[in-house]
Amino acid sequence: MEYALQVKDLSKTFILQKRMNHVLKNISFSIEKGEMVAIMGPSGSGKSTLLYSVSGMDRPTAGDVYLENKKITDLNEKELAQIRLQSMGFIFQQMHMLKNLSIRDNILLPAYEASKNKEMRVQKDQYCQELMKKLDITEIGDNDVTQVSGGQLQRACICRSLMNQPAILFADEPTGALNKSASEEVMKELNKLNHQGITIMLVTHDMKVASKCSRILYIVDGNINGELVFDQFEDTRQTQGEFVEGEVLKLREKRLSQWLNDMGW
Numbered sequence: 001m002e003y004a005l006q007v008k009d010l011s012k013t014f015i016l017q018k019r020m021n022h023v024l025k026n027i028s029f030s031i032e033k034g035e036m037v038a039i040m041g042p043s044g045s046g047k048s049t050l051l052y053s054v055s056g057m058d059r060p061t062a063g064d065v066y067l068e069n070k071k072i073t074d075l076n077e078k079e080l081a082q083i084r085l086q087s088m089g090f091i092f093q094q095m096h097m098l099k100n101l102s103i104r105d106n107i108l109l110p111a112y113e114a115s116k117n118k119e120m121r122v123q124k125d126q127y128c129q130e131l132m133k134k135l136d137i138t139e140i141g142d143n144d145v146t147q148v149s150g151g152q153l154q155r156a157c158i159c160r161s162l163m164n165q166p167a168i169l170f171a172d173e174p175t176g177a178l179n180k181s182a183s184e185e186v187m188k189e190l191n192k193l194n195h196q197g198i199t200i201m202l203v204t205h206d207m208k209v210a211s212k213c214s215r216i217l218y219i220v221d222g223n224i225n226g227e228l229v230f231d232q233f234e235d236t237r238q239t240q241g242e243f244v245e246g247e248v249l250k251l252r253e254k255r256l257s258q259w260l261n262d263m264g265w
């Protein structure tokens, strides 16, 4: 079994005005390569904190995180920044695009950071063009970030997250600010990327989004309280190599709805 991510006894405690808030309590789980895992749970349960702690955006208080068998929790800031830039992609709403740059330049920014010389940057320019074409935003490349739709902006964020060909993609509510059709657009792209081999870990409140993932972890009060694996009850032949569609999706949504009910959602 090849792991994209392994999390062992992870804890995160915030101290505010001398009061300790134990947000993550000894969490352990693994994500295999090629999985698409959704984190669900009530507001304030620690979902975003978990995502930040495993992706090196924030330091856990205790515990270890391994990215493809490499322990990243004892790296120094510089080493961690390098791993984040080269091996991880991020779609976080807080990480806004810069307003004084075009969509294209925003997408290119992390790639230029990772590229030492002109030759590499030329390659990145080409790759940027390919990605923008794939995600159907070529025509808005010169637009300012205020001159595009929510769905287009989110697709641009996906392009940006992919520029350095990450092994794993982290997303916090990737469809949270989108309407139904833009949300479907974005999920279609994430499903496609996943089927091309990119491991995805995302946080969502949306059942439709979660039902398109392969596994769901449910967090309550800083603990993982439950896990739902879709392949366990459904004919996997229907989903292998394809996007989850039609009947399978309906079945999943129904199953998920029951499960979330049991979880106290």
Ligand SMILES: Nc1ncnc2c1ncn2[C@@H]1O[C@H](COP(=O)(O)OP(=O)(O)OP(=O)(O)O)[C@@H](O)[C@H]1O
Pocket: 014, 015, 016, 021, 023, 041, 042, 043, 044, 045, 046, 047, 048, 049, 050
């Ligand atoms: N930087 C921080 N400093 C102090 N406390 C924090 C910090 N970030 C989060 N918290 C606290 O940690 C707890 C979990 O927050 P978190 O953002 O992880 O929740 P969440 O599950 O993502 O919620 P939501 O669904 O509303 O986004 C909350 O009680 C929050 O106040």
Ligand SMILES: [Mg+2]
Pocket: 047, 048, 049
């Ligand atoms: Mg959150």
